[in-house]
Amino acid sequence: MPDLQELKKIASQVRRDIVRMVHQCQSGHPGGSLGCTDFFVALYFEAMHHNLPFSMDGKGEDMFFLSNGHISPVWYSVLARSGYFPVEELTTFRKLNSRLQGHPTTHEGLPGVRVASGSLGQGLSVAIGAALAKKMNNDKSLVYVLTGDGELQEGQVWEAMMSATHLKTDNIIVTVDWNGQQIDGATKDVMSLGDLEAKWKAFGWIVLQMNGNKMQEVIDTLVQAKAFCDKGQPVVILMKTEMGAGVDFMMGSHKWHGIAPNDAQLADALGQLEETLGDY
């Protein structure tokens, strides 16, 4: 297991990958990707038990589903840096004939991806299905899923929340990227989510909270979440993040949800992020 400093180094490299990928094709979603970087690194390099080579059915290993598929850059970087596919393939992001589609898909056979996502609100349902299959198989490994907070405006998510409790899906750990931002502005202005903690609790979930940009806190909270599994209730972590975390001019605004940096902005961003594992 890598120590805290090593995880932070990986996160710095992943952030470099993200801004370089998005800059190279001049499209994609850097804001949410940067905000969730520490979570992804903690998940793939510390918390999750996962195997290579990739197997679609995930038998005997933890599975991860990304519901807010638009933050594909962070996932692709972490998958590549974890050994799922060559790091050089990150250069193909969003380009013709690439396995690294704008939004993640199984369609081109990219190792690590188990379902397409992008149209929001669907990932939690899929993850619950996978978790139920694990229960049927007496497979004690876990299912992780990440959703956005704006995504919770989709009705299907609430159907899924209700069903996870009813079906005693206690082998699932949901994380909500609670950055308070969406395309048209602050979530509280676009469509307020209200008291998120109370809402998840009312649906019967164990609710944890963490600062998703503090690596040690992420690791500790994931450990805590795992300890709550197998006790009859599903677990959700409300994860406060800063959209654009790690790149000062991208932070604190929804502006960088879905636009790419120009050459000068790329240089500025890379100047703030140490190259630790070697750029692709």
Add this chain to the structure above:
Amino acid sequence: MLTDFQITGKKATRDGFGDGLLAAGQQHPNVVGLCADLIGSLKMNAFMDAFPDRFIQTGIAEANMMGMAAGLATAGKIPYTGTFANFSTGRVYDQIRQSIAYSGKNVKICASHAGLTLGEDGATHQILEDIGLMKMLPGMTVINPCDYNQTKAATIAIAEHEGPVYLRFGRPGWPIFMPDNQPFVIGKGIMMQEGTDVTIIATGHLVAYAMEAVEKLKAQGISAELINIHTIKPLDEEIILDSIAKTKCVVTAEEHQRNGGLGDSVAQLLSRKNPTPQEYVAVNDSFGESGKPDELLLKYGLGPDNVVEAAQEVLKRKKA
């Protein structure tokens, strides 16, 4: 009646699904059933009772059901989702498109109460667009069996087919005329009656009416060939092209909108391979209404006599 196909009884196609699901579950330990609060309507009780650990009541939440099915399939299960055709398609189109079809998931979307023959509940529930919706999805197999026996056989067969399937069936009691324990081959049409003057291609409930029409045409001295197309996608091009080469005109018959249905698939094939005069027995850009199944089929132009008239009409346009 047709020489090779005698009516042996009457049962709903949804009963064929229920019995087929039980058999599929007995044959394949990975088959899992999901139902959105319509267990009795879908006839899923027998499966649920036999395999309670492999059955999931999802409540009235079809979008979530489709997503859960995608997740179950990801983990190696063979999920069969059950609800009405309306809620199996239009209501959850994006979930099917992204999480099932685009993701290549081995989910069997099983849809009862399709079409006008749902009856008294009326147009809100009588989906007539579902074949079109589903056949447009890349990689989706679309099956619309004609009677109890064929629906049962199809339900068992799709468990062994890798990939997403839309299986469409109906509510009312309906004549049984296909043989028991028939082999069901996805994508292979069935020659019900050979003929020389006109080809009738029918699917689902309308196969029974087309059989009546063949008899009526025979009485008028018209030799009709009848093909039972249970798989609309992939379409059995060979059986259709071979027949058309002989008869040179065609009638398609289905309990669906003219737009997007079997007739459209046949027309697309023929326009590319052998342009042929065609008449459609289908709903003409209209919603349904409340009524009894047979009354509705007659009112909306889907009765046996409509098939006869369509045959007479297309024969006038047949090129020598």
